[in-house]
Amino acid sequence: xRGLIAFxxxxxxxxxxxxxYAFVKLKRGLGFNTWIGVAVALFMGLMILAPVLMRMGERNxxxxxxxxxxxxxxxxxxxxxxxxxxxxxxxxxxxxLAIIRFITQKYLLAVTPTDAxxxxxxxxxxxxxxxYGFVEANTIRLESVVIRTAKLPENVDPIRIAQISDVHLGLxxxxxxxxxxxxxxxxxxxxxxxxxxxxxxxKMIDSDRLAxxxxxxxxxxxxxxxxxxxxxxxxxxAALDFxxxxxxxxxxxxxxxxxxxxxIAGVDDPTGRFQPPPEALxxxxxxxxxxxxxxxxxxxxxxxxxxxxxxxxxxxxSGHTHNGQIFPFxxxxxxxxxxxxxxxxLGKGSAVYVSRGTGTWGPPVRFLAPPEVTxxxxxxxxx
Numbered sequence: 001x002r003g004l005i006a007f008x009x010x011x012x013x014x015x016x017x018x019x020x021y022a023f024v025k026l027k028r029g030l031g032f033n034t035w036i037g038v039a040v041a042l043f044m045g046l047m048i049l050a051p052v053l054m055r056m057g058e059r060n061x062x063x064x065x066x067x068x069x070x071x072x073x074x075x076x077x078x079x080x081x082x083x084x085x086x087x088x089x090x091x092x093x094x095x096x097l098a099i100i101r102f103i104t105q106k107y108l109l110a111v112t113p114t115d116a117x118x119x120x121x122x123x124x125x126x127x128x129x130x131x132y133g134f135v136e137a138n139t140i141r142l143e144s145v146v147i148r149t150a151k152l153p154e155n156v157d158p159i160r161i162a163q164i165s166d167v168h169l170g171l172x173x174x175x176x177x178x179x180x181x182x183x184x185x186x187x188x189x190x191x192x193x194x195x196x197x198x199x200x201x202x203k204m205i206d207s208d209r210l211a212x213x214x215x216x217x218x219x220x221x222x223x224x225x226x227x228x229x230x231x232x233x234x235x236x237x238a239a240l241d242f243x244x245x246x247x248x249x250x251x252x253x254x255x256x257x258x259x260x261x262x263x264i265a266g267v268d269d270p271t272g273r274f275q276p277p278p279e280a281l282x283x284x285x286x287x288x289x290x291x292x293x294x295x296x297x298x299x300x301x302x303x304x305x306x307x308x309x310x311x312x313x314x315x316x317x318s319g320h321t322h323n324g325q326i327f328p329f330x331x332x333x334x335x336x337x338x339x340x341x342x343x344x345x346l347g348k349g350s351a352v353y354v355s356r357g358t359g360t361w362g363p364p365v366r367f368l369a370p371p372e373v374t375x376x377x378x379x380x381x382x383x
Contacts, residue, residue: 012048019044022080025087029119047076051362058171058203066203070171078133078326078363082126085328090118133326133365140180142188143372145343145353147315151295152380153261161297162190162219163374165319166357168230169210169242170201173359178213181358184373191221192258195248196319196355197228197269197301200239207242214246221258223248226266228301228320230361236275251299253280255290262378263290265313266299287312295378303339303354311348315376323356327368341369 023044027037050073057066090113097108113121152159162185167173185193204210217223225248231239240250249256251266253276258264267283268276281289283300287309290296296313303318323341324330333340343353356372 015048018080018084019048021087022084025084025115025119025122028115030116047073047080050074050076054171055202063171063203063205067171067205074172074363075130075365078130078365079126081326081329081363082129083122086122086125087118090122094118129326129367130363130365133363133367136370137360137364137366138177138180139370140184140358141370141372142184143374145374145376147351147376147378148381149295149314149378150381151261151293151314152378152382154380154382156260156380158377158379159192159221159258159260159262160188160190161192161194161317161376161378162188163194163196163317163353163355163376164199164358165196165301165317165355166198166228166322166361167195167359168198168201168361169204169359170234171203171205172364173201174205175210175213177359178210181373182213182217185217188373188375190219190375192264193217193219193223193248194264194297194299194317195223195225195243196299196317197226198230198319198361199225199228199246199248200234200242201230201361202234204242208245211242211245211247214248217247221260222256224256224264224266224299225250226299226301227252227268227272229269229271232269232271232275236272252277253282253286255286257294261294263294263296264299265290265296269301284308284312303337303352305339305346305350305352310346310350313350315378316350316352317355317374317376318352319355319357321354321357322361322366323369325357325360325366325369326363330369 023041026040050069054066054069054073057069094112097112101107164181167181169178225243243250251264252268255263255265265286268280283306298313298316300316300318302320305316321333321337321340324333339352339354341354341356343351345351353374353376355374356369358371358373360366
């Protein structure tokens with residue numbers, strides 16, 4: 001309960017502050033009268049509440065209302081964040097000009113943007129980025145990573161593992177997006193499919209159909225998944241039921257040995273630390289019990305590498321960061337996570353690959369952080 005209260009306070013503080021800044025910029029730039037100002041303020045208040053109202057609607061069976069609020073609220077969320085980012089950029093530029101004016105005692109009127117120009121330019125930039133980002137979010141890329149190891153048995157063919165992460169199936173990400181994801185996975189022809197968390201984000205329209213689409217993907221060595229933070233936010237049991245119906249085996253502090261000698265290990269997201277299954281082992285014990293001569297793939301939602309796990313796994317597959325999803329938020333992600341996307345050699349025989357994510361959270365938009373399905377090919381050096 002304390003965590004939920006803290007989340008609500010942080011959410012309304014940040015999102016409310018964003019809207020206050022946006023309101024001030026719109027007021028100064030457009031110069032609207034009091035009645036229009038009241039209308040804008042009421043609309044912004046509704047948009048601040050939209051994600052909360054959406055969750056209430058979906059949990060009480062009001063699917064159409066929840067879907068409408070999701071689309072309007074999340075598109076607006078993307079627009080307003082891009083708008084204030086651009087407006088803040090203009091503020092920084094004006095601050096730079098103010099410093100020059102203070103030093104030179106010259107007012108650079110010709111290159112000083114007015115409030116009206118800054119506002120209109122910020123709105124235009126936000127609209128253009130939203131339009132481009134919507135297309136980018138629906139263009140799933142296939143990224144390839146090759147790992148060479150002496151730990152595979154002799155004469156074992158290369159093993160292909162497809163990774164999806166942060167799909168966020170729900171009211172916004174649904175059948176159309178999942179079909180594109182499925183097509184990329186089928187194109188890769190993996191032996192194994194893994195989901196590194198946040199496969200689901202809430203109530204889905206026709207969840208049985210979505211589960212069937214995932215189940216139809218042919219992977220001769222199976223499908224494996226771990227929880228992300230959104231599995232717990234969305235309702236753990238419903239998320240587990242859907243993922244199992246989709247053909248995945250959940251690894252919650254557990255391991256599974258493949259016939260080719262590779263071991264898949266998986267741990268819960270820290271969000272669920274108070275809800276561990278009885279059979280779950282802590283990460284360090286889970287990994288330290290495995291033979292050192294065995295190639296181990298660790299599935300872990302957040303790209304945090306535990307110091308006492310280093311050297312006990314060969315490859316950690318993670319997600320969670322979305323690489324910021326919409327620039328410039330990737331810059332903030334880099335402050336929060338030392339490793340936020342791509343492949344990194346950690347030393348001691350361990351490496352990590354962090355997916356940019358396969359779907360979207362919130363706004364169905366990506367900008368300079370395209371979605372991906374990752375194909376990891378593990379090749380034995382003794383083959």
